[in-house]
Amino acid sequence: MTARQGGARIKRRLMFALEIAIAVSAIVSGSVQAQVKSFEGLTLKLASQNDQFAAVLADLTPEFKQATGVTVKVDILSYPDLLTKMTADFVGHTKSYDLYTTDIVWAGQLAASGSTVVLNDLIKRDAAEIKVDDIYPVLMNALGNFKGKQVAFPFAGYANILAYRKDLYEQAGLQPPSTMEDLVAAAYRLTDPTKHIYGFVANGQKGPAVAQDWMQYNKQMGGDILDKDGKPALNSAANIKSLTVYKDLFQKAAPPGAVDYDWDGRETSFRQGIVANMQTWSIGAAGYSDPSQSKVVGKVGIIVAPPGKGLPKYYGVGGWGLAINKDIDQKQQEAAWLFIKWATSPSVHKELNEKGGGSYIRISETHDPDLLKKYPFLPVIDESLVNGDGDYRPRIPQYPQIQDILGDAVNAVLVGNVEPQKALDEAQAKAARLF
Amino acid sequence: MGKQIELSRESSGSLISTKPVMTFARYRRLFLVLLCAPAFVYVLAVAVWPLLQGVYFSLYEYNLMRPASRAFVGLQNYRDFWADEAARGAIITTSIFTFSAVTLELILGLGLALLLWRDSVFERALLALLLIPVTVTPVAVGLIFRALLAPDFGVLGYYFAEWGLSGPRGFLGNPATALWTLVAIDAWEWTPLVTLILLAGLKSLPTDILEAAEADGATLAQRFRLIILPMLLPTIFLAAVLRSMDAFKVFDIIFATTNGGPGDATNTMMLFAVKEGLQFFNIGRASTVANLMIVCIALFSVAFVILIRGADRKANER
Secondary structure, three states, X not given: OOHHHHHHHHHHHHHHHHHHHHHHHHHHHHHHHHHHHOOOOOEEEEEEEOOHHHHHHHHHHHHHHHHHOOEEEEEEEOHHHHHHHHHHHHHHOOOOOOEEXXXXXXXXXXXXXXXXXXXHHHHHXXXXXXXXXXXXXXXXXXXXXXXXXXXXXXXXXEXXXXXXXXXXXXXXXXXXXXXXXXXXXXXXXXXXXXXXXXXXXXXXXXXXXXXXXXXXHHHHOOOOOEOXXXXXXXXXXXXXXXXXXXXXXXXXXXXXXHHHOOHHHHHHHHHOOOXXXXXXXXXXXXXXXXXXXXXOOOOXXXXXXXXXXXXXXXXXXXXXXXXXXXXXXXXXXXXXXXXXXXXXXXXXXXXXXXXXXXXXXXHHHHOOHHXXXXXXXXXXXXXXXXXXXXXXXXXXXXXXXXXHHHHXXXXXXXXXXXXXXXXXXHHHHHHHOXX | OHHHHHHHHHHHHHHHHHOOOOOHHHHHHHHHHHHHHHHHHHHHHHHHHHHHHHHHHHOEEOEXXXXXXXXXXXXXXXXXXXXXXXXXXXXXXXXXXXXXXXXXXXXXXXXXXXXXXXXXXXXXXXXXXXXXXXXXOHHHHHHHHHHHHOOOOOOXXXXXXXXXXXXXXXXXXOOOXXXXXXXXXXXXXXXXXXXXXXXXXXXXXXXXXXXXXXXXXXXXXXXXXXXXXXXXXXXXHHHHHHXXXXXXXXXXXXXXXXXXXXXXXXXXXXXXXXXXXXXXXXXXXXXXXXXXXXXXXXXHHHHHHHHHHHHHHHHHHO
């Protein structure tokens, strides 16, 4: 064999190897294409909570169709409607929806009922693609993980923040509060009923509204709903003390109508300019600088929620996850998972927030220059999410009943029907029966 | 083969001999039964069957969140309901609401119906406009009134509070006035319907009796008390029963305004039932409340029957 012959053979072999490589890569890329294309023509139905993100998400779904061929229909429902439809769907196995947005506090119930696809293995499998490390760990846990079971994937993270009126603080020569005690003192100081200015506002309406807001304050003031063993401890000394302070704030520093405020009433009072301090979900923060929604444009400061004096930083976290109905067939489940990955991907989620979704889950989002320019308060959300806790409203199966018991008790205290000690003693007796 | 034919002949022969003779009357009866059948089946399917199921579920501890742990508990759900002070309060609150709202609507409705009795274009146009509140969804009515009456920034509520009419917390934020405000909202929405029913009753009254009374010199008050009112009683009864059934089930306007508060001031039975059924998914307890509501509505209807019959008898005695 001459050297020339040997060279030709090597060349042929190389060519052959190249041909095989091209063929293999064509097959592989073809199969990826086929995998995406295999969903072509499918329709996913998503039941979404009527929060700011819902309409934006619905607007973005045509992009998903373009990429995958899957149509996504988004039904936007009120909170009670969503919960009722979801439960009826899961109990009756009616497959009404493929995907649900799920509230942070439903995780315990969903884990107990096993009605949603457990996502742990899928997340592990696609960790690199999802960029799991970019998602705030507190949200990964709170928005769908219950005792290790990932029943939903984080989609919209909210942080409890303090919105305060910079102009009123300046006029009074006060510094923004760094502790709960500062906030309470400033609330009394800034209240002037003759000018219709009140230092404090929170939800007072009987039911979930008052219960959720008080649980937030209570935790910041050092109280807790459950004891170390996870059993109800509603009438602990810390809880009674915090409810006493809360009652006093409502009576002396809140708008008189606040005893009947739910989230809407509370937000309206702040946007109308009659309130100096309001702890609220970060999702509403962008609205204060929108003249079509707010009379206090340019006067609002957003800072982290102040903890009690001497207590560690405490930031409440809330929000929504995306969960897949376990009853739907395998192919629909795969398409639904594809949608979750797409909707929570860095680029799509950024677009969601650019368009006003107000829902942050990724570290890259709160540090994104474009978003920071539009929403300068993002560092506050970042700090709150880094140090946040999603369990001030206990995410346990008994949560709805505990919330209801507290909703009755706290409202009764605020309207002056009963003293904090007695109300919480009675609430504790009722809650203990649930365990 | 031949045997089989024999047999079938025999059997068919015996059939013919025992078959009842279908007379015209029997055909007619069968026809009438068949005519009623769809309605009968419908009522069985959508009213009686769910009702019986409700009774059945109320005897169980049955939560949709834990469907596997269904257990027979007898009357425990009823005992629990009765032991709950707030639940007992809800029965009283619902009864006060129903009685007050229906009475107010009947008085206002009767007044309006009498004003609209004369049939002119003006009255007809007015009636059409009056009916607008009836067409609004109750939840929307609740939200509108909550926004209007908010004492801190409501269009009306602010001034009511400023002028000292409502107290600083507003009508809906004060336990003493919240229920009465809801009665007024309910009356705003449903009085036109009562007016419509009573107007239909007024228009069907025989005019000759009224004309005769007028010719005999009866005053307006006498005609109303002695002729119109007694003859209108069946229509009033209809309106009262229809409205009572509805008012007893009140939910939407309360859910949208006070959610049962402040305290327990506006906590009605339907709020209880919805909370148990659609928030806690406790079907056993929700059925218990629903069953108790049916009993209460039946009692209310019986009370109205007795009242109206008494009034009717009194009128006839005259």
